[in-house]
Amino acid sequence: MIELSEELLLRMYYNMNQARYFEEKLDDLVAKGQVHGTIHLAIGQEASGVMAALALEEGDLVSLSHRGHAQAIGFGLDVNLMMAECLGKYTGYCKGKGGSMHIADVENGNLGANGVVGGGFNLSCGAALTQKYHQTGKVVLCFAGDGATNEGSFHESLNLASVWKLPVVFFIENNQYGMSNPVENHINIENISDRSEAYNIPGLTIDGNDFLDVYNTVTKALRYARAGKGPVLIEAKTYRYSGHSKSDKQVYRDKREVLEWQKKDPLLKMKEYLRENRIFTEKQILKMEDEAMISIEQAVEFAKKSPQPQLNTILDDVYA
Amino acid sequence: MMKTSDMTKMTYRNAIRLGITEEMRLDRDVIFLGEDIGVYGGAFGVSKGLLEEFGEERILDTPISEGAIVGTAVGAATTGLRPICEMMFMDFITLGMDALVNQGAKMRYMFGGQSQVPMVLRLPSGSGTGAAAQHSQSLEAWLCHVPGLKVVSPSTPAQAKGLIKAAIRDNNPVCFIEHKMLYDAVGLVPLDDDYTLEIGKTIVERPGQDVTIVAYGTTLAKAIEAAEFLDEEGIRVEILNPLTLYPMDMKPIIESVIKTGCLIVAHEAAKTGGVGGEIVARVVESEAFDYLTAPIIRLGGLDVPIPFNQELEAAVVPQRNDFVHGVYRLLNRE
Numbered sequence: 001m002i003e004l005s006e007e008l009l010l011r012m013y014y015n016m017n018q019a020r021y022f023e024e025k026l027d028d029l030v031a032k033g034q035v036h037g038t039i040h041l042a043i044g045q046e047a048s049g050v051m052a053a054l055a056l057e058e059g060d061l062v063s064l065s066h067r068g069h070a071q072a073i074g075f076g077l078d079v080n081l082m083m084a085e086c087l088g089k090y091t092g093y094c095k096g097k098g099g100s101m102h103i104a105d106v107e108n109g110n111l112g113a114n115g116v117v118g119g120g121f122n123l124s125c126g127a128a129l130t131q132k133y134h135q136t137g138k139v140v141l142c143f144a145g146d147g148a149t150n151e152g153s154f155h156e157s158l159n160l161a162s163v164w165k166l167p168v169v170f171f172i173e174n175n176q177y178g179m180s181n182p183v184e185n186h187i188n189i190e191n192i193s194d195r196s197e198a199y200n201i202p203g204l205t206i207d208g209n210d211f212l213d214v215y216n217t218v219t220k221a222l223r224y225a226r227a228g229k230g231p232v233l234i235e236a237k238t239y240r241y242s243g244h245s246k247s248d249k250q251v252y253r254d255k256r257e258v259l260e261w262q263k264k265d266p267l268l269k270m271k272e273y274l275r276e277n278r279i280f281t282e283k284q285i286l287k288m289e290d291e292a293m294i295s296i297e298q299a300v301e302f303a304k305k306s307p308q309p310q311l312n313t314i315l316d317d318v319y320a
Numbered sequence: 321m322m323k324t325s326d327m328t329k330m331t332y333r334n335a336i337r338l339g340i341t342e343e344m345r346l347d348r349d350v351i352f353l354g355e356d357i358g359v360y361g362g363a364f365g366v367s368k369g370l371l372e373e374f375g376e377e378r379i380l381d382t383p384i385s386e387g388a389i390v391g392t393a394v395g396a397a398t399t400g401l402r403p404i405c406e407m408m409f410m411d412f413i414t415l416g417m418d419a420l421v422n423q424g425a426k427m428r429y430m431f432g433g434q435s436q437v438p439m440v441l442r443l444p445s446g447s448g449t450g451a452a453a454q455h456s457q458s459l460e461a462w463l464c465h466v467p468g469l470k471v472v473s474p475s476t477p478a479q480a481k482g483l484i485k486a487a488i489r490d491n492n493p494v495c496f497i498e499h500k501m502l503y504d505a506v507g508l509v510p511l512d513d514d515y516t517l518e519i520g521k522t523i524v525e526r527p528g529q530d531v532t533i534v535a536y537g538t539t540l541a542k543a544i545e546a547a548e549f550l551d552e553e554g555i556r557v558e559i560l561n562p563l564t565l566y567p568m569d570m571k572p573i574i575e576s577v578i579k580t581g582c583l584i585v586a587h588e589a590a591k592t593g594g595v596g597g598e599i600v601a602r603v604v605e606s607e608a609f610d611y612l613t614a615p616i617i618r619l620g621g622l623d624v625p626i627p628f629n630q631e632l633e634a635a636v637v638p639q640r641n642d643f644v645h646g647v648y649r650l651l652n653r654e
Contacts, residue, residue, distance in 0.1 A: 095432030126395020317433035
């Protein structure tokens with residue numbers, strides 16, 4: 001059992017709430033026509049996205065999926081700069097050139113969200129190769145969705161990482177749909193983690209809505225990879241309440257299915273845990289929720305007030 | 321000009337290897353990955369002996385997974401290494417295009433300048449080996465269509481050494497196109513381990529004032545043969561070699577066309593959508609347009625997959641006589 005300090009639990013609950021509010025707010029801005037382009041929401045997936053990233057140690061690296069806001073918040077990114085990037089502002093992480101799908105903080109080890117499904121697998125192997133070569137003792141956590149495990153890059157990466165014993169943990173958020181396609185229509189096995197067997201690496205399927213399960217499993221997997229034993233594949237079963245992107249009318253699923261999953265909501269589950277174990281008072285819990293909400297309100301304000309990129313930056317940074 | 325005593329004769333293949341060897345000795349962050357580059361020494365022998373000198377940690381034999389080779393190189397480059405990777409044949413970059421085009425080429429820009437991707441992708445290209453349609457292509461135009469990539473194409477052993485070293489030192493993804501029919505070509509190569517050729521320069525291979533020919537890869541040698549033949553008839557052909565195909569240095573080409581008024585652009589790659597069309601477009605957009613005295617001629621590969629039969633294969637790509645007749649046509653000598 002991994003010891004959870006009060007400080008860590010506080011950060012977990014705060015970050016999960018931040019992720020929820022961040023995306024609800026963003027969804028609202030999209031509905032009002034205040035966001036140019038699309039966004040991919042992970043509302044309902046906060047335990048897997050936030051907790052997996054929170055399990056990392058200082059100096060570890062991540063590669064995020066296209067549905068990466070919760071992952072980024074768990075990794076410790078600044079919500080102000082994230083929101084500014086989602087609104088295309090110059091103060092954003094990518095100076096307004098990347099948007100929601102490419103939020104990156106390379107200097108601090110976030111190799112970027114990736115607009116290509118499965119685009120991060122090979123990059124993560126490369127980043128892991130650097131860690132191994134420089135003997136940094138750091139690990140790369142690679143996020144992807146269930147759909148991405150049908151890309152060739154998934155299989156090439158698992159094979160390469162296994163053969164070279166690279167320090168990388170592949171973390172698959174199985175949210176039950178590859179865009180509109182239900183997972184049973186595109187993957188003919190019960191658990192995606194079974195694919196690990198083909199590459200002779202450990203594979204685990206966990207409850208992606210259970211913050212403890214995610215945090216504990218990823219922590220152990222990171223230890224394994226850090227010890228030089230090679231990669232691990234984790235499948236976190238979870239669910240996204242929103243559509244794939246802003247244009248999704250969700251004609252492919254029954255509203256009742258969404259309601260069923262909402263009963264297993266990751267934030268509610270964590271709140272119950274905090275209450276049952278009397279870790280925080282009701283007042284403290286409310287305070288964390290309020291502070292998380294305020295941080296997002298402030299992020300929106302920061303983003304809205306931020307300047308647009310100047311047109312004369314358009315040619316900058318094509319080459320180093 | 322370098323003294324010949326500081327130079328030695330060697331093949332194009334050995335010149336590439338020398339460049340890689342020198343850079344790997346100078347910088348421990350340079351690693352090399354690809355299929356069969358270790359004990360086997362590479363499909364074309366370019367990496368022969370490197371495993372013995374640098375070991376398995378730096379000379380990495382990969383599974384046959386081109387997507388993983390390129391993608392791993394991008395990830396390694398972003399995090400502090402300077403990988404060189406080899407596609408066994410340029411044709412196989414089709415299997416690594418996502419990693420190259422969607423990831424490596426764009427990361428810096430789409431992240432607002434946060435990252436750099438210092439990597440070299442070695443691409444053995446071209447026809448002439450009897451390897452048929454899937455092992456003989458010249459796909460450089462695809463790569464020249466992707467901002468963020470650099471594309472270089474050396475034609476001589478000295479150029480090969482100078483450009484591979486410059487490519488390894490460059491902080492961007494550089495596609496290094498090495499024509500398979502040039503591997504055994506011999507030439508003088510500078511031995512200085514700091515000798516590099518600046519990326520982004522077009523050079524004058526042969527001065528002249530009657531007709532301008534722009535050629536690279538193997539077509540350069542054919543253009544030079546044609547120019548020597550025409551010399552005897554008193555026709556002075558100026559030959560330019562765009563060593564960097566993208567981003568291309570157009571100034572010397574435009575200046576040459578202003579001088580000669582006549583232009584032939586040549587490459588082995590299929591003519592339609594080829595780099596030659598871009599060169600022509602840039603010339604006619606420039607002040608050189610007013611100096612043109614004849615229509616421009618584009619010599620390119622026929623728009624067919626490369627056939628296996630030796631005679632058919634040779635007939636696909638421009639030959640010496642195509643240049644000679646092109647020059648006659650421009651000068652109304654036919």
